[in-house]
Amino acid sequence: MVVAPIQPPKSPLAQTQENFTRYLRNPSEVAIPEGLDPRRMGVYQNLVYENIFSLLSGFFPVMVSLFNEEKWRALIAEFIRDFKAETPYFPKLGEEFIYFLSEREAQEDEPAFLLELAHYEWVELEIYMSEENLQTPIPQEQLSNVGLSLSPLAKPLAYHYPVHQISEDFQPKTPPPEASYLLVFRNPQDDVRFFELQLFSYQLLCQITQSPGLSAQEYLHNLCPETHTNPDDFLQQGMGLISNFNDSGLLAQV
Amino acid sequence: MKTPVKLQGAGLGLRRSIIDSLHENIPEAIDFFEVAPENWINVGGRLGKQLRAISEQVPLITHGLSLSVGGVHPLDKELILNIRKFLDTHQAPLYSEHLSYSNDGGQLYDLLPLPFTEEAVQHVSSRIAQVQELLGRRMAIENISYYVVPEQAMSEADFINAVVKEADCDLLLDVNNVYVNSKNHQYDPEEFIRQMPAERVAYIHMAGHYVEDDGFIVDTHGADVIDPVWKLLAFTYGLIGTPPTLLERDFNLPEMEQLLSEVKQIKSLQQTQELPHGRSAHSAA
Structure with a gap:
């Protein structure tokens, strides 16, 4: 029999943060934490989303140009919802997005070359920024x-x-x-x-x-x-x- | 722990979009620059060379974004050691971060508000102390702008004071954030500044913000500094002296002339304060 390890109970601080970020990642399905003002939580949700949106749009100019705005925005929302980007370095967020694209199931109306194109755009940026001489x-x-x-x-x-x-x-x-x-x-x-x-x-x-x-x-x-x-x-x-x-x-x- | 680079006067936040026009000809009004290390660590090529050219001419200080020092997930030691290396490479006399968290197991790349509780004080201060240990130097922690308080067992001022004391760290006093918070959470900004630990203020941030139709303020760093924030800066100088002060401008960047006029305005407020009648008790660390 496999015994699941017993998880220690979450501290109040950990619980507060989890409730907060779960909403930010998936605002259309997760409720706003109790007692917090919806409008102000919307400000946070907007800040998180727009920051990642503008970073990624800058990293993949060609890919962005192939999407209509609504679809591109939806893809970014999916990234925030489903993917935990680990890098603390902003220029590396593009690489995280490639991981995300490679793990997800592509939708039928998306071009089949999407991942290859994203990879190519990322390699160009990576070489531009490399510390090597x-x-x-x-x-x-x-x-x-x-x-x-x-x-x-x-x-x-x-x-x-x-x-x-x-x-x-x-x-x-x-x-x-x-x-x-x-x-x-x-x-x-x-x-x-x-x-x-x-x-x-x-x-x-x-x-x-x-x-x-x-x-x-x-x-x-x-x-x-x-x-x-x-x-x-x-x-x-x-x-x-x-x-x-x-x-x-x-x-x-x- | 001490660094020989003396920091004073007025600085400007260094964005990639302005580095091209600056690295060969730094305007005299700018005494120092500030960058987010997470935008520059492991970056070479043209950008890396331009940054190096700048830090060889004027002091460069660092203002982190991804540390998530208030978060509950493990501190990123590799990041901290890379920051240490970055500080050494550029002889950066200061590293600051936000009194917030940004990581829930993954990065959200934003500054999320901590509850003002004793638990959060203990948690964040012990992590700041760990970071200082790994960096081999003190850091400064910034009062963020926040739009909600997840839980409030004490005032924001008490929270900040407790953290600075427990962690034994410095304070980056963001005067614009004080103003923004005072409007969004209805308190007296001058009273708040009176409550800040003056002797711990390593430097000051100034910025513009965005006011929504109903008066709610979003801290965008995307507009000119407004008069009430200038007045609050003058008030702060009168109270604690004239620590180095940095203008942040992250979006809607105007012509360099306009940015410089704000940098000069900081300087002129500092000089007014430093005249014999001013109380200039502060000596920046």
């Missing part, structure tokens, strides 16, 4: 032999939908046959940029991310198909790519 490029003559890692300021991404093209006027209903491979990164001017990657480049960057410390030669050997007719060409092209990432300060020596 770009790397000093590794000297060219050492580049093929030293152990490499990918800067946290560069993120190779793969999406079913072309999230980088989605806008109010372009909202695909089904994913195209080819996935989208993107690199989001920060440049020396501290702006965030992206470009589309070939599948090969995506795989190379993923390898460097997942198993850092190998040399450029090793990564390229691992990726070169055994059936490749001209492995030297392959290696040369690959080194060209690595050299470009290195010039952009996106590779570090480990």
